Amino acid sequence: MSTIEVRFSPLTAHVRTARLVALSVARRARIEEEQLDEVRLAVGETCSRAVGVHISRGVDDPITMRLSDERDHFTIEVINTGTLADDPTAAMDLVEASSRALAEGALDSDSMPAGFGLAVVSGLVEDLFVTSDGGRTTVRMSWPMASALPDLAEPTAS
Amino acid sequence: MSTIEVRFSPLTAHVRTARLVALSVARRARIEEEQLDEVRLAVGETCSRAVGVHISRGVDDPITMRLSDERDHFTIEVINTGTLADDPTAAMDLVEASSRALAEGALDSDSMPAGFGLAVVSGLVEDLFVTSDGGRTTVRMSWPMASALPDLAEPTAS
């Protein structure tokens, strides 16, 4: 198994770097082309959510994104400080939430309802787990790999 | 100060990801365009050296690349397991070493002499420190930033 981990200060600019890394590593892990957009969006949503949580709670700790390949799966975990109050996997109707965002809410609010980002991810990614304990929340997403990873598994440098 | 840290298993494929991250973060840190090539090459040399050291010694620990901005400097540290025997900052004549590589050495050896990669880096990067203790070696490189970092220092997400 090969792992690459990115830890970044809670700044929105770093979410772009996290996406770039995830996209590059996922491509190298032979994730299918059409799923790469899914990886990119899922990482973007989970990392921006994590950064938002740290910023809004005044937490300076880094956010961790961990990418790993294990047998036939490519896994991304995004870990932030803070425990989730509600069960984020509780189904949110995205269509209903969108029209609610449009109908309700202050005119100067440009945010989708709380939980919307994670709901988008759970709509995209089949293999999704959110765990929250010990003061940390982990969003874990997996994708099947087209084949084993000769690229990442080469035994020696030369 | 903002930090982004990448830890990766000692595989040569990950050196490409490390370069990609360093280039992207350095660009965002407003490192001048002509110095970006320098950053890319310096990160490539130090990370591939670090990966080579882990592989040749059979060490599975990850290599760490840490990028940070502090006031007017952008700093990259590459940390690997293992202590350096010789002083790598001892000047190597690159031109002499190159012709030696060509003249001597087995016909089936395609490597430049030991220490060549770090010597290239010390020829490129003015602000370079190598420290080796406690079982780890750290190569630390800094570049001046064109200006302070409004991008990386934004106080709130929105």
Place this chain on the structure above:
Amino acid sequence: MVVHWKLHRDGPMEEDVDPDLSVSIRSEGDRTVVAVSGEIDVYTAPKLREHLIDLVANGQYQLIVDLEAVDFLDSTGLGVLVGGLKRVRSHDGSLHLVCSQDRILKIFRITGLTKVFPIHSNIDEALAAGADS
């Protein structure tokens, strides 16, 4: 925000160039075309929001946001577009989108926003459709 008001009627009224997110604004009759390029995410969305707020503050309520050169859009970006729609609607205005890229259309589809925004596959179609369509 750097604003260049150009003298030429056919050039962009405003050009905000940035490797992360560029925004170019021009008039087409009574419509205002906001051409965006780059990635619209948590980092750049505030900038797009500012541009939309400025336009509405300047009395421009018939907007077309051209997303053809956008290669990433997340829920924060959607929030800004929904916010823009709310603002122009409060002035009886409209916000049309130009987007033919499947990767971008996907997030509009799964969130039901394809029913909320008139989405056109090119700028001519958006202009031809009229603001009220």
Place this chain on the structure above:
Amino acid sequence: MVVHWKLHRDGPMEEDVDPDLSVSIRSEGDRTVVAVSGEIDVYTAPKLREHLIDLVANGQYQLIVDLEAVDFLDSTGLGVLVGGLKRVRSHDGSLHLVCSQDRILKIFRITGLTKVFPIHSNIDEALAAGADS
């Protein structure tokens, strides 16, 4: 390594396409042109080395390595080129380079390898120069 020996005399003899490093090999008279694109580093250098070894094993000793489409080259890559030069020299052959990019030329300059490799700014110049120049 997949090798396609093509029948057409003017097409590449061998085409090894890969997003990380592509290598395309063709004959030009008595010279062999190895056109490389991508990044030559610790990860991809072994592949380039294999191609150079294969060529020498097949009796091709007058090589031109075209680096115009290479956007990164580090000391591991230099090592492979130096190794290639050693191999062809042991058969009285030559290894010329095509490179006009400053970012790539820089590492040849600081290592003094500009004096070791004949470096041309385009392929026609390399062909015109002759293998022994």
